[in-house]
Amino acid sequence: MARFDGKTVIITGAGSGLGQATAVRLAQEGANLVLVDMSEEGLAQTKQQIAEAGGTGGVEVVTANVTKSEDVQRYADVAVETFGSIDGFFNNAGIEGKQNLTEDFGDDEFAKVVAVNLTGVFAGMAAVLKQMRKQGSGSIVNTASVGGIRGVGNQSGYAASKHGVVGLTRNSAREYGEHGISINAIAPGAIMTAMVEGSLRQLGGENWEAAGKEFVSVNPMKRFGQPEEVAALVAFLLSDDSGFINGTVIPIDGGQHAMY
Numbered sequence: 001m002a003r004f005d006g007k008t009v010i011i012t013g014a015g016s017g018l019g020q021a022t023a024v025r026l027a028q029e030g031a032n033l034v035l036v037d038m039s040e041e042g043l044a045q046t047k048q049q050i051a052e053a054g055g056t057g058g059v060e061v062v063t064a065n066v067t068k069s070e071d072v073q074r075y076a077d078v079a080v081e082t083f084g085s086i087d088g089f090f091n092n093a094g095i096e097g098k099q100n101l102t103e104d105f106g107d108d109e110f111a112k113v114v115a116v117n118l119t120g121v122f123a124g125m126a127a128v129l130k131q132m133r134k135q136g137s138g139s140i141v142n143t144a145s146v147g148g149i150r151g152v153g154n155q156s157g158y159a160a161s162k163h164g165v166v167g168l169t170r171n172s173a174r175e176y177g178e179h180g181i182s183i184n185a186i187a188p189g190a191i192m193t194a195m196v197e198g199s200l201r202q203l204g205g206e207n208w209e210a211a212g213k214e215f216v217s218v219n220p221m222k223r224f225g226q227p228e229e230v231a232a233l234v235a236f237l238l239s240d241d242s243g244f245i246n247g248t249v250i251p252i253d254g255g256q257h258a259m260y
């Protein structure tokens, strides 16, 4: 029997990068999936990849904006109405925002990044925890970042929101542990996804690949992480294999956090 047979997992940001790779991984392990993203095209691509990977569970796609509370409630409702429960939640949708010094960062940019990365994560937890508490079981993985546990620079909105995700994780883990629910966060370093390509293009323009090589040259492992490596960690944290891990933040960054 596969680890996720008969289990239902919601993934936000499922149309690209870490969410997409995790969707494929969980599908291969038997999960029913509710895939949430703003990008209809990204969701269709993920569904296609799941079919090609031989996923055996059900797949529902929900085009939604995690900053809108009615959209958040809708994806939680779709999971319960379609599959009867929410066993896992990868609360992952996020944006990086423009790189800038604090004084130049801008109120609008700050508010935009916080709305997706922090308020979206909070709203998702609130909607899903209501259901998990009724069930008396469930597991949540929130996506923080190395920028949520260390000072990276030029990322006021991102840093504030990702440190906030760590705080929300610890706070809610204390509240819900006694209800059989685990809540953890991951803190990825540089993982090669569309988001990282975007920020490398901001740094290096046409020479973004060279900028990328230089960027990872100081990482202990001297390479980018792959989305599949993050998917393996998320699958572990959402599975029964990690039953007593709660309220923690796990870096997955080739050792970057140890360098600061």
Ligand SMILES: NC(=O)c1ccc[n+]([C@@H]2O[C@H](COP(=O)([O-])OP(=O)(O)OC[C@H]3O[C@@H](n4cnc5c(N)ncnc54)[C@H](O)[C@@H]3O)[C@@H](O)[C@H]2O)c1
Binding pocket: 012, 013, 014, 015, 016, 017, 018, 019, 036, 037, 038, 039, 042, 064, 065, 066, 067, 092, 093, 094, 095, 096, 116, 120, 143, 144, 145, 146, 187, 188, 189, 190, 191, 192, 193, 194, 195, 196
């Ligand atoms: N890639 C990295 O190196 C890295 C490192 C640390 C943390 N992270 C975090 O991992 C998460 C996933 O990032 P990724 O690298 O896979 O990025 P990505 O850009 O490849 O994927 C993010 C997905 O989220 C979706 N999304 C964005 N805003 C949304 C909204 N308001 N509502 C619904 N969906 C929305 C996008 O459409 C996209 O499909 C983010 O929270 C990011 O901050 C990534």
